[in-house]
Amino acid sequence: MSLKDLISPFYVWQRAFEKPYTQKHPIQERPGAPRYRGFHVNVLEECVGCGTCETICQNHAIDMVQVEGLEPKPGDSGLRPKFDYGRCCWCALCVDICTTRSLRMSNHYAWITEDPTDFNFIAGADNMSWNGEEYGYRRDDDYHLLRGERVKMEMLAPEEGLKSFEEVMKGYTEEQAKDEADRCVECGLCVATCPAHMSIPDYIKTVREGDYEKGLRILYETNPFSSTCGRICTHRCEEVCPVGHQGEPLAIRWLKRAIVDRVPRERYREILGDEVVENGKQVAIVGAGPGGLSAAYYLRRQGYGVTVFEAQARAGGMLRYGVPSYRLPDNQLDKDIEYIRSLGVEVRFNTCIGREVQFAELIDDYDAVFMAIGLNVPSSLRVKGEDHPRVLSGLQVLDDVASDKNPGVGKNVAVIGGGNVAMDAARVSRRMGANVTVLYRRRIADMPADPEEIHESQAEGCTFVTQAIPVEIKDADNPDQVTIVWGEAEMVADEKGGRPRPVLQEDRMHEETYDCIISAIGQGGSLDFIPGDYRDQIEFKWGKFVPGDYQQTALQKLFVGGDIANNTADAISAIEDGHHAARGIHKFLTGELVA
Amino acid sequence: MIYAKRRKRMSTQEHNAPIDLESGKYVKIWQGPQHPGITGNMALELVLNGDEVVDCKTHVGYLHRGFEKLMERRTFIQNFPIVCRIAVPEPTFNEYLYAAAVEELAGIESPQRAQWLRTLNLELMRLASYLMWLGGIGASFGQATIYQWTVTHRDYVLDLFEEMTGARVYHMYIVPGGVRAGLPEGFEDRARAVLDGVERLLNEIEKVLFKNVVFKARAKGLGIISKEMVDPYGIVGPNARAAGFTRDLRRDEPYLVYDQLDFDVVTGTESDAYARAKVRHQEMREGIRMMRQILEQMPTDGPFQAKMPNVLHWEVPAGETYVKAECTRGEYGYYLVTDGSQYLRRVHVRGPSYTHAIAVMEKLAVGTNIADIAGLMVSLHTYPPEIER
Numbered sequence: 001m002s003l004k005d006l007i008s009p010f011y012v013w014q015r016a017f018e019k020p021y022t023q024k025h026p027i028q029e030r031p032g033a034p035r036y037r038g039f040h041v042n043v044l045e046e047c048v049g050c051g052t053c054e055t056i057c058q059n060h061a062i063d064m065v066q067v068e069g070l071e072p073k074p075g076d077s078g079l080r081p082k083f084d085y086g087r088c089c090w091c092a093l094c095v096d097i098c099t100t101r102s103l104r105m106s107n108h109y110a111w112i113t114e115d116p117t118d119f120n121f122i123a124g125a126d127n128m129s130w131n132g133e134e135y136g137y138r139r140d141d142d143y144h145l146l147r148g149e150r151v152k153m154e155m156l157a158p159e160e161g162l163k164s165f166e167e168v169m170k171g172y173t174e175e176q177a178k179d180e181a182d183r184c185v186e187c188g189l190c191v192a193t194c195p196a197h198m199s200i201p202d203y204i205k206t207v208r209e210g211d212y213e214k215g216l217r218i219l220y221e222t223n224p225f226s227s228t229c230g231r232i233c234t235h236r237c238e239e240v241c242p243v244g245h246q247g248e249p250l251a252i253r254w255l256k257r258a259i260v261d262r263v264p265r266e267r268y269r270e271i272l273g274d275e276v277v278e279n280g281k282q283v284a285i286v287g288a289g290p291g292g293l294s295a296a297y298y299l300r301r302q303g304y305g306v307t308v309f310e311a312q313a314r315a316g317g318m319l320r321y322g323v324p325s326y327r328l329p330d331n332q333l334d335k336d337i338e339y340i341r342s343l344g345v346e347v348r349f350n351t352c353i354g355r356e357v358q359f360a361e362l363i364d365d366y367d368a369v370f371m372a373i374g375l376n377v378p379s380s381l382r383v384k385g386e387d388h389p390r391v392l393s394g395l396q397v398l399d400d401v402a403s404d405k406n407p408g409v410g411k412n413v414a415v416i417g418g419g420n421v422a423m424d425a426a427r428v429s430r431r432m433g434a435n436v437t438v439l440y441r442r443r444i445a446d447m448p449a450d451p452e453e454i455h456e457s458q459a460e461g462c463t464f465v466t467q468a469i470p471v472e473i474k475d476a477d478n479p480d481q482v483t484i485v486w487g488e489a490e491m492v493a494d495e496k497g498g499r500p501r502p503v504l505q506e507d508r509m510h511e512e513t514y515d516c517i518i519s520a521i522g523q524g525g526s527l528d529f530i531p532g533d534y535r536d537q538i539e540f541k542w543g544k545f546v547p548g549d550y551q552q553t554a555l556q557k558l559f560v561g562g563d564i565a566n567n568t569a570d571a572i573s574a575i576e577d578g579h580h581a582a583r584g585i586h587k588f589l590t591g592e593l594v595a
Numbered sequence: 596m597i598y599a600k601r602r603k604r605m606s607t608q609e610h611n612a613p614i615d616l617e618s619g620k621y622v623k624i625w626q627g628p629q630h631p632g633i634t635g636n637m638a639l640e641l642v643l644n645g646d647e648v649v650d651c652k653t654h655v656g657y658l659h660r661g662f663e664k665l666m667e668r669r670t671f672i673q674n675f676p677i678v679c680r681i682a683v684p685e686p687t688f689n690e691y692l693y694a695a696a697v698e699e700l701a702g703i704e705s706p707q708r709a710q711w712l713r714t715l716n717l718e719l720m721r722l723a724s725y726l727m728w729l730g731g732i733g734a735s736f737g738q739a740t741i742y743q744w745t746v747t748h749r750d751y752v753l754d755l756f757e758e759m760t761g762a763r764v765y766h767m768y769i770v771p772g773g774v775r776a777g778l779p780e781g782f783e784d785r786a787r788a789v790l791d792g793v794e795r796l797l798n799e800i801e802k803v804l805f806k807n808v809v810f811k812a813r814a815k816g817l818g819i820i821s822k823e824m825v826d827p828y829g830i831v832g833p834n835a836r837a838a839g840f841t842r843d844l845r846r847d848e849p850y851l852v853y854d855q856l857d858f859d860v861v862t863g864t865e866s867d868a869y870a871r872a873k874v875r876h877q878e879m880r881e882g883i884r885m886m887r888q889i890l891e892q893m894p895t896d897g898p899f900q901a902k903m904p905n906v907l908h909w910e911v912p913a914g915e916t917y918v919k920a921e922c923t924r925g926e927y928g929y930y931l932v933t934d935g936s937q938y939l940r941r942v943h944v945r946g947p948s949y950t951h952a953i954a955v956m957e958k959l960a961v962g963t964n965i966a967d968i969a970g971l972m973v974s975l976h977t978y979p980p981e982i983e984r
Contacts, residue, residue, distance in 0.1 A: 008806040011799060012740050021747045033754075035761040035779060055907060058673035091676030091767045096775070097906070137761045140776040142898065145672070145906050182905045208908065 025110075032107030037090050037137040039106045040083050042124035044070065046102035049077035050187035050242040053094035053103055056145075061087035062094060067125045075189055075240025085119035092137055097145045099185065099242035107136030148247020151180040153254055156326075158459040162430055165325045165401075168456065169231070169254075174210070177258035181207035183243055183250050190237035190252060195568065196576040198222045200237055200252055207255050213271045215259035220272050223575055224297040224340055225290050225319075227332045230257025232323055234450065234570040260335070268339045276343055279303035281589055284366040288347050289317020290571045291372030291562030293337060294578030295585070296345045299370075302586055306345045307366075311352040313403075315341075317374050318563070319571060321399045324424050326431070354529025363534070363557055368585045371545070372562030372574060379522040381416065385473035386519065390482035394425035394520025401428050409434050410515025414484060415462075416440075416470055417520035418447035423454060425518045426462045434515070436461075439468040441489060441502045467491065469504050476513045483513045525564045550584025551577055559584055614642055614650055621649065624965075628657040632735060632969025635683075635979035637952065639972075643965055651960035653953045659983040666942050671697055671771060672906035674939070679765045681944055682981040684727055687720035688922040689944070690769035692929040695850070696918045697771040700933050701911045703901045709773035711893035714851045716759070716768055717920070718886050719786075722793065723752040724923045725879050728976055732872050733804055735969040736813050741804055748796050751789045758782055773900035783890045790883045797879055805873065814869035818959040818971040821866070828958070829950040832925020833878065834975060837863035837871040844921035855892070856885045868974035875923075875976070910937050924948060924976050946981030953982070 023030050032038055044067065054062040064079035072078030081094070081103070095103050103123070108130045113119070121128060154170040155161075161168050172180065186201040194200065199218050206215035219226040233253050241249030263271065281304050285292045288310035296306045314320055315337050319328060341347060353359055353373075362369045378393035380386065392407060394417065400407040411434055415426045418440035426436045438457070440447060443466050447454055458464065467489040476483040487509045489502035524543050527535075537555045539546040544567075545553060545560040552559050561577025563569040614621060627638035636657040642650035662681050666674050678693040679686030691713055698705060705713075726749040733741025753763040758779050760768035768775055804810050820828075825835050835842055843860040845853040861877040863870035903909075913935040919928040925947040932941040955975060963971055 005806050005808040005811060008802045009738075009804075009808070011802045015744065015799070021750060033758040033761070033779075035759075035776065036757055037761040052907070056673065058669050058676060089676055089765075090762065092761070093672065093676065142777070143773075143775055143900055145903070147905065182908070184905070185907055205908075 030109075031134070032109055032136055034107065035137055036107040036109075037092050037095075037105050038108040039111060039128065039130050040081075040088075040094075040123040041104045041106055041130070041135065042081060042122075043102040043104075044080060044124040046100050047080055047124070048073075048075060048100055048189065048240075048242050048245075049079040050099050050185060050189055051077065051079065051081075052097050052099055052185045052187060052242070053081050055185070056093050056097045058091070058093070059087040059089055061085070061089075065122060067122060070125070075193055077187075077189060077192070080122055080125060082120065082122045085121075093145075095137060096139050096143065097185075098139070099146065099187075100245045101139060104135050105137040106130035106133055108133070144246070146185065146243055146246055147183050148243070150183075150248040150251050151176045153251070158456070158461070161326060162460055165431060167231075167329045168326050171261050172251075172254055172258045174258075174262070177207050177255060178210065180251055181205070181255055181258075184208075185243060187242055189240045189242060193240045194237045195570075195573040196222045196579065198237075198256075203259060204250070204252070204255050207258055212259050212262040213267075216263045216268070216271055219256060219259060222579065223572070224294055225336045225571065225575055226256055227260040227335045228290070228319055228328060229572055229575070230254065230260050231332060232319070232328050233572050236572075265335050265339060269342065274301055274343060276300060277303045278305065281305065281367045282307070282365075283585060284309065284362045284369045285372070286353055286362070286369065287317060287372040287374055287562065288312075288315035288337075288349075289372055289374050289562060289574060290319055291374075291574035291578040292317070292370065293340050293345070294575045295370045295372070295559075295561070295582045296578075297340045297343065298579050298582035299585060300340070300343045300345050302582075304367075304585070304589075308345060308347040309351045309353060309357060309362075310347055310349050313349050315347055315349075317372075318376075321402045322395060322421060322424070324398060324401060324428050326427070327424070352529075359530050359534060363555070366557070367589055368557050368559060370551075370559045370561065370578070370581050370585065371564070372560070372578060373525065373564050374574075375523040375525045375563045375569065377524045377526050378519060379524055381470060381473075381519050381521060383470050383472055388473050388475070388482050388517075390480070390514075390516045391473060392516055392518050394421040394518050395523060397425050397428060397518055406432075408516075409518065410480070411435065412513075412515045413437070413518060414439055414512070414514045414516075415518045415520060417522070418442065418444075418449055419520065419522065420449045420453055421523075422518075422520035423449045423457045425520050426457050427453075427460055429518070430457075430460050430462060435463075437463045437465055437512075437514075439470065439484075439486060440464070440466050441469045442500075443467065443491065446499065467502055468510075469502060471504070471509065473517065478513075481513050481515055482517055483511060484517055485509060485511050527564075547577075550587065551581035552584050552588065556588070559588075616642070620644060626968060628654070632972065633979075634731065634952075634972060634977055637979040637982070639956070639960065639968065641960065641965065641968065646965045648960050648963050648965055648968060651957045653957055655953070655979060655982050658980045660980075662984045663942050663944060667939050670906070670937050671701075671909050671911060671939070675770050676765075676767050678944075679767055680980075681984055682922075682927075682946060682978045683764075684978065685720055685724045685922055686765050686767075687716050687769065688920055688927050689929075690767065691717055691851075692918050692920055692927060693931075694769050694771045695920075696916050696929045696931040697911060698901075699916050699918065700914045700931060701771070701904075701909075703772055703903065705773045705901050706898045708777070708894045708897045709899040709901075710851045711889060712774045712777065712899060713769055714853065714856075715886060715889045715893065716766070716774070717851070718882050718889065719752055719755060719759075721882050721923050722879060722886070723749050723756070725875055725882070726752065726793070728875065728923070728973070729800065729804075729872075729879075731973045732814075732868075732970065733800075733810075735973045736810050738804060738807065738810060741800060744796060744800070748789075748793050751792060755782070755786055755789055758785070770900075772903045773898070775900075777899055778895075786890060787887070790886055794880070794883055797876065800876065805869075805876065811869065813967060814872060814970060814974070815865070815867055817868040817967050818963065818974055819865070819867045820955070820959070824955075824958075828955050829947075830925075830955060831947050832921070832923070832976075833861075833871055833874045834947075834951060834955075835925065836861060837874045838866035839864055844919060844926055848919075850920060852889075856888050858885050868970055871974050871976075908937060910935060922947070924951065924978070927981075944981065944984045946978065948977040948979065948981045951975045952977035952979065 190200040238249040472485040491500040545565040559581040562574035627633040638654040640652040678689040726745040730742030730745035760766035928945040930943040934940040
């Protein structure tokens with residue numbers, strides 16, 4: 001011990017005059033750091049209610065609840081996270097995983113309330129003291145708990161694809177499929193959106209687990225056209241997939257295909273365990289398309305004798321005659337159809353109602369009739385000269401190609417329309433060596449075709465001319481050609497709030513000559529075969545059936561579905577209509593359903 | 596009550612006769628579980644002869660929250676907010692060890708930048724923890740001013756944590772796969788300013804505490820850990836280094852980026868409370884030296900998170916691993932067993948407090964003056980929560 005040791009401690013006095021660090025709260029406020037994890041904030045309009053925050057919360061501090069006055073948009077569950085601050089540990093995993101990044105935090109340190117129920121609140125909906133103030137913690141741009149990039153699928157190079165009708169998309173390898181399936185957050189927004197309400201997260205899980213047999217069973221619960229839908233479904237599920245907010249949505253359609261591609265057709269019966277025990281009742285189905293055959297499958301499984309009447313020589317309907325084989329190879333469509341037929345579904349080909357068989361006979365001879373005849377009458381362009389011999393319909397071109405006939409489109413083709421039929425007609429023409437120009441009256445963004453189809457059409461060298469309105473079709477100098485007059489259009493905002501309307505600019509007209517013009521602006525149905533006395537009993541609108549509950553019409557024995565009875569006009573809706581009608585027919589014939 | 600059996604095990608030379616509590620010669624008192632002289636919730640059952648402790652029995656169990664079991668019921672990502680709570684004043688070491696163990700089992704390698712950020716985070720944590728400890732050792736010998744100073748500066752360090760991680764105490768920053776964010780803008784300069792401030796403080800504490808006649812008189816010779824005790828008792832970290840062992844995992848088995856940093860392993864000779872305080876005091880300077888190097892050398896761009904599977908259904912392959920790191924109290928270890936599912940099969944957390952606060956404390960307390968028990972306990976630097984997990 002030294003004298004120094006006695007004096008040295010008095011050094012403390014030097015600090016007596018320093019400014020204290022303590023803050024005089026609440027007189028003085030100190031804002032939290034920009035990254036501070038304060039209290040939860042949710043931007044209700046951006047949130048889609050996927051519930052991933054609820055799933056990841058390790059404290060069960062989040063409940064997804066309904067919010068009063070919140071009108072859910074399509075692809076929105078309408079639920080919003082409700083926080084329990086008695087459980088929360090402010091780890092912000094919910095913020096990190098939020099698919100839309102609508103969930104954030106304020107940068108407040110403290111919040112005092114005398115009502116303990118206040119600690120249970122819906123962020124963004126309830127009036128909290130920190131609402132509208134500066135944000136604190138948000139997920140860093142470079143930090144991800146979910147992967148936004150989709151696993152790329154191998155595809156035929158556009159120049160290769162043009163040489164043949166070989167399938168363009170090659171399908172996922174097992175590894176790729178697992179990798180893609182891993183991105184799923186299992187929210188189920190897709191299930192709500194899918195017209196057939198397929199158990200999407202469940203079958204994606206089977207891909208992850210590599211249990212394709214279980215996957216097939218799940219697929220067939222709602223969709224007996226899984227090989228087909230795995231290729232060409234309009235995949236509305238993907239449009240609402242919340243993972244899409246971080247990049248690309250899950251490739252749900254391709255994961256479905258990944259399951260079907262891995263199960264050989266011969267094993268379907270054994271895996272699905274479909275046993276048919278005849279119940280003695282007979283159902284007639286008109287149209288062997290996706291709607292008719294779905295109904296046939298689900299009815300047959302319940303033991304009904306099913307007879308399908310098909311006007312064409314092969315089954316599949318629009319899937320066969322309207323979808324080119326580079327998108328849906330024949331053998332894949334056959335895989336689905338053959339299995340349905342293998343259960344004992346009888347299909348009478350080249351049999352047209354009103355010609356070989358009369359409508360009244362069906363109604364009289366069968367216990368119930370399901371009608372899914374599709375749309376096969378091309379819509380009119382409504383321009384002068386459209387009956388020119390060099391004007392072909394898109395459907396006819398696709399039909400010819402599917403039937404191995406040459407539609408004779410020539411070397412220079414104009415396709416009018418922006419839907420999938422137009423894209424298919426354009427791509428088919430490209431494969432036959434033609435230069436293709438697609439004329440569409442609105443913008444590319446307005447096209448009803450799948451974005452992939454538009455993209456692939458462009459990649460394959462189709463020229464797109466948008467905001468082009470056909471005005472007249474007339475003879476060209478060469479009798480094998482045709483001339484089209486079209487005018488440029490300006491998009492004018494709709495006063496009633498609808499989508500912008502194209503308005504013809506009379507001073508900007510063009511005249512071009514092509515070898516043929518393919519008109520593909522949509523199609524309608526033909527119901528002429530229904531005799532007048534029946535006709536009076538059935539409700540129609542815009543040339544389509546208007547079905548009631550379980551697809552039943554006022555003519556009790558008649559159930560309708562597919563494109564001729566819905567407004568979505570796609571395969572998956574037809575499949576659901578068929579399934580739904582099968583349930584309805586069963587209820588009707590067992591006396592549960594009384595119209 | 597006769598304590599003969601225990602006494603025999605303790606084998607202290609001074610007390611050959613059995614402790615007969617009925618004799619009127621002894622007083623039994625409890626220090627803890629709520630007591631300012633106890634570092635957290637645990638209790639010392641002390642038997643006194645006058646003011647001299649003749650027997651000490653430690654009691655833990657007041658803080659048991661069952662973390663290890665809780666972790667078996669949570670997915671791999673859900674565990675990172677839990678582990679930080681295992682050692683309250685030092686959450687970051689738990690975060691790092693859990694992340695490192697999971698990464699090893701899952702075959703994930705965190706990016707370089709994440710490793711630098713983790714090292715910075717761990718060293719900041721060490722500094723904050725030591726600052727709190729330094730205040731504690733001062734306060735337990737009646738020098739409460741030291742506590743005010745160091746806790747102030749600890750708060751400056753917590754400000755840095757708040758900026759960097761989004762929280763002051765439970766940072767939840769190091770996650771399996773990397774870290775949650777890079778450094779905010781201008782952080783380096785603010786960090787350097789805080790480090791300069793702490794360094795000035797350390798100089799002042801040198802004068803006020805280490806050259807203080809009272810501290811010297813009381814801490815010197817208190818709780819001497821003999822060299823022979825170190826290995827049998829599992830003594831690690833500054834407690835072992837103060838006894839002359841140059842053991843430091845950061846140098847002996849470098850992890851993260853410690854092999855790229857220049858630092859010295861501080862040792863002492865006397866192995867008493869004073870020497871242990873001195874070692875920690877000096878280690879803070881080494882830590883500051885390291886952090887200055889990190890701020891200088893660390894990459895400022897690039898990824899800080901490895902490519903991860905979807906954490907919602909993350910399955911880690913079956914396996915087991917033990918990872919360790921040098922925390923402020925020595926070797927801190929996580930033993931993880933996975934079975935290929937989405938959940939941990941077993942986790943065992945092994946902190947140095949397990950021996951330091953139980954076996955070592957029971958031995959060192961005997962023969963100590965009751966007034967120095969708090970100082971002795973603090974000098975061992977123990978955290979009851981990490982004993983119980």
